[in-house]
Amino acid sequence: MRLVYFGSGAFGLPTLQALSRTHQIVGVVTQPDKPAGRGGKLTPTPIAQWAAANLPDMPILKPAKVNEPAMIDAIRALPADAWVVIAFGQKLSRALLEGRFAINLHASLLPRWRGAAPINAAILGGDHATGNTVITLADRMDAGQILNASSPPRPIDPLMTAGELHDVLAADGPAMVEKVLADFAADTLNPARQDESAVTIATKLSKSDDNMDFNQRADFVRRQIHALTPWPGITCAIVPPASPGEAAPSTKPIQIKVLRVQPVTGIHHQDPGTLLDIGQGIVACAHETQLRILEVQPPGRTPMKWEDFLRGAGRAIVPNSRLIPAREVA
Numbered sequence: 538m539r540l541v542y543f544g545s546g547a548f549g550l551p552t553l554q555a556l557s558r559t560h561q562i563v564g565v566v567t568q569p570d571k572p573a574g575r576g577g578k579l580t581p582t583p584i585a586q587w588a589a590a591n592l593p594d595m596p597i598l599k600p601a602k603v604n605e606p607a608m609i610d611a612i613r614a615l616p617a618d619a620w621v622v623i624a625f626g627q628k629l630s631r632a633l634l635e636g637r638f639a640i641n642l643h644a645s646l647l648p649r650w651r652g653a654a655p656i657n658a659a660i661l662g663g664d665h666a667t668g669n670t671v672i673t674l675a676d677r678m679d680a681g682q683i684l685n686a687s688s689p690p691r692p693i694d695p696l697m698t699a700g701e702l703h704d705v706l707a708a709d710g711p712a713m714v715e716k717v718l719a720d721f722a723a724d725t726l727n728p729a730r731q732d733e734s735a736v737t738i739a740t741k742l743s744k745s746d747d748n749m750d751f752n753q754r755a756d757f758v759r760r761q762i763h764a765l766t767p768w769p770g771i772t773c774a775i776v777p778p779a780s781p782g783e784a785a786p787s788t789k790p791i792q793i794k795v796l797r798v799q800p801v802t803g804i805h806h807q808d809p810g811t812l813l814d815i816g817q818g819i820v821a822c823a824h825e826t827q828l829r830i831l832e833v834q835p836p837g838r839t840p841m842k843w844e845d846f847l848r849g850a851g852r853a854i855v856p857n858s859r860l861i862p863a864r865e866v867a
Contacts, residue, residue, distance in 0.1 A: 538560045538619060538620045538718060538722060539560070539561045539563045539616055539617045539618045539619075539751045540556060540560050540561065540563065540613065540617055540618070540619055540620070540621055540718075541562075541563060541564045541565075541566065541615050541617040541619075541620045541621070542556065542564070542565045542566070542584070542588075542620075542623075542630065543560055543565075543566045543620060543621070543622040543625040543629070543826075544565075544566075544567060544575065544582075544584045544619050544621075544622065544623045544624055544625050544729055544735070545567045545568040545582040545583075545585075545624055545625055545626045546582070546583065546584070546623075546624035546626070547578030547583040547584075547624075547703075547707070547709075548582065548623060548624045548644060548703060548706070548707045548763055549624050549642065549707070550583055550584060550587060551563075551707050551708055551710055552623055552642060552707075552710040552711045552714050552769050553584060553587065553588070553623075553717070553722070554711075555711035555714075556621065556711070556714070556739070556774060557591065557592060558824070559715065560718070562588075562592055562595060563595070563603045563616055563617050564596045564597075564612070564615040564617070564730060565584060565585070565588045565597045565614050565789075566595070566598045566599075566603065566612060566841075567581075567582045567584045567585045567588075567590070567597065567598070567599055567625070567765070568582050568599065568625070568627070569599045569600070569619060570582075570585070570599065570615055571602050572764050575781075583720055585597055585599065585685045585690075587755045589832035592771070594759075595635055598611065598612065600647075600862060601863070602627075603625075603627045603629065603633065604627075604628075604629070604630040604633055605631075605692075606633065607701070608722070609630075612633065613633070613637070617637075618638070619637075619638045619639070619640070619669050619718060619721060620637055620638065620639035620640070620684065621639075621640055621642070621714060622639060622640065622641040622642075622674065623641065623642045623710065623714075624633045628678075628811075629674060630825060631676070634636055634674055635678060636823070638721060639674045640671055640672065640673060640674070640684060640717055640718075641671070641672050641673075641674055641679075641681065641708045642669055642670075642671050642674060642710050642714055643655065643669065643670050643671075643679055644656050644669055644703070644706045644707075645658075645659060645665075645667055645668070645669075645670065645671060645689065645739070645789050646666075646667055646669075646670060646690060647670040647679060647686070647731055647732065647737040648665075648680075648732055648735045648737070649696075649735065649736075649737050649739055650662075650667075650735070650737055650738070650739040651678055651679035651680065651736060651739065652678060652679065652735035652738045652739035653739060653740065653742070653837065654739045654740065654741055654757070655667075655739040656699050656703050656706065656760075657699045657739065657742060657764045657765065658737070658739035658740075658764075659693060659702070659739075660693060660697070660698075660699055660702065660760055660763050660764035661760050661764035662760075663756075663759060663760055664693055665692065665693060666689075666691060666692045666693060666763045666834040667690060667691055667693060667704070667706070667800065668686060668688075668690040668691050668703070668709070668822040669686070669689025669709055669713055670683055670685070670686045671684045671685040671686070671707055671714060671716075671717045672684060672731075673728065673790055675832045682728035682729060682730055682731070683728065683729045683730075683732075684717045684720070684728055685713050685716055685717050686726075687709060687713070689816040691705055691706065691709070694797070695759065696763075696797060696831075697763065698763045698766040698767070698796065698797060698800065699763065699764050699765065699766055699767070700766060700768075701762065702749065705798070712801070712803065726781060732766075742765070742768070742769060743769070743849060744769045745767065745769075745815070746765060746769055747769040747770055747771055747772055748862050748864060749761050749762070749771055750810060750861060750862055751757070751809035751820060751822045751860060752809045752810075752822075752823050753809075753820065753822060753823050754822055754823055754824050754826045755800035755801075755822040755826035755827055755828040756800050756826075757789065758822050758828060759798050759799065759800055759828060760866065761800050762795050762796070762797070763797065763798075765799070766794075766796050766798075770794045770796075770834075771792060771794060771795050772792060772793070772794050772795075772862075772864075773790075773792070773794075773860045773861065773862065773863055773865040774790035774791065774861055774862070774863045775790060775791040775793065775854055775858050775859070775860055776790045776858060776859050776860075776861055777790075777854075777855050777857075777867065778855070778856075778858065778859070790866045791850055791853060791854065792835070792836055793831060793835050793836075793846070793865050794833060794834040794835075795832075795833055795860075796831075796832040796833060796834055797830075797831040797832035798820075798829060798830050798831060799828060799829050799831055800826065800827070800828045800829075800834050801819065801827055801829050803819075803827050804819050804830065805825055805827055806825065807824055808821065808859065808865065809820040809821050809823050810859040810860045810861055811857060811858075811859050812854065812856075812857070812858045812860065813827060815847070815851070815856070815858070816844075816847070816852050817829060817846050818830035818831070818843035818844075820860055829843075830843045831843060833846050835849075835850070
C-alpha cells in the first residue's frame with residue numbers, strides 16, 4: 538500500500554520504521570526544523586531525521602502551516618492509498634482530508650485523555666492501565682471513530698515514568714496500525730463511535746509544570762514526579778535548616794531532578810519536604826505520609842540511584858534538610 542506519513546515526535550518512529558518495510562512510503566510530512574540545544578541550532582524532528590537517512594529521494598515536507606492552499610495541493614498530489622498521522626502537531630483541515638482515508642494513532646484508550654499529553658495525564662490521573670487507539674480524523678480533537686484499541690490494556694506500574702510508558706506504547710503502535718490498514722484493504726473495517734459522556738482532556742504540558750512541593754499525599758507526589766519525567770522534570774533544592782538566629786541557611790542548596798520515587802509506610806510529624814532519613818532518601822509528605830527517593834539526576838549528570846548520589850553529595854546534606862521547589866531558591 539502507498540502511504541503518506543504525517544508525524545513529528547519520536548512516539549511514531551517505530552510505526553514509520555515498520556511501515557517502511559511493509560508498504561511504500563511516498564511522502565513524509567513533519568514540522569519545520571526548530572532550534573535545539575544551548576547553541577539553538579536548527580534541528581529536524583526525529584521523524585525527519587530518520588526519513589532523510591533511510592528513505593532517500595522521498596519527499597519530506599516541513600510546512601509551518603499544513604493547511605495553506607499550496608501545501609494542500611502538494612500533499613494531495615502524492616499518489617497514496619492511505620495517510621497515517623501520529624504525533625504530527627498540526628490539525629489537518631477538511632480541505633486537506635477530503636476524499637482521503639486518514640488514520641491517527643493516539644496514546645490513550647479513547648475517549649479517555651483526548652489531547653496533547655495523554656501519557657502524562659494517565660499517570661497523573663492515577664490510571665492503572667492505558668493503551669493506544671487508532672481512529673479516523675475528525676473536526677474535533679481526537680474525536681474520530683475508533684478503528685482499533687489496545688486489548689488487553691497496558692498496565693501502568695507504580696514505578697513507571699512517562700518516558701518509559703511512552704516507549705512501551707510506541708512499540709505497540711506498528712501492529713495496531715498495520716491491522717487497520719489490512720482491514721481497510723480488505724474492506725472489513727468496523728468503526729465505533731466514542732462515548733462522549735466519558736471524555737477527559739489531557740492538557741498540553743509546559744516548562745512551568747515542573748513546579749511542585751511535598752504538600753500532598755505521598756501517592757499524589759509519586760504520580761506527579763513520574764508523570765513529568767523526563768519532561769519537563771521535577772527539579773528540587775535540598776535546603777539545610779537555618780541555624781539558630783539565622784533568617785536563612787548559610788549553606789548553598791543542592792539542586793537535583795527527582796526522577797523516581799516510591800511511597801513507603803510509616804508515620805511522621807515533620808513538615809512536608811523534610812528528609813526523614815538521608816541514607817534511605819525518605820521524605821515527609823502531607824497527612825503524615827512519606828516516600829522514598831529512588832533515582833535522581835544532578836545538574837549536568839546522568840540519572841543515578843539515590844545511594845550513588847549520596848556518595849558525592851552526602852556530606853553536604855545535614856539532618857532536617859528539606860526538599861523544596863528549585864524556583865523558590867533561584
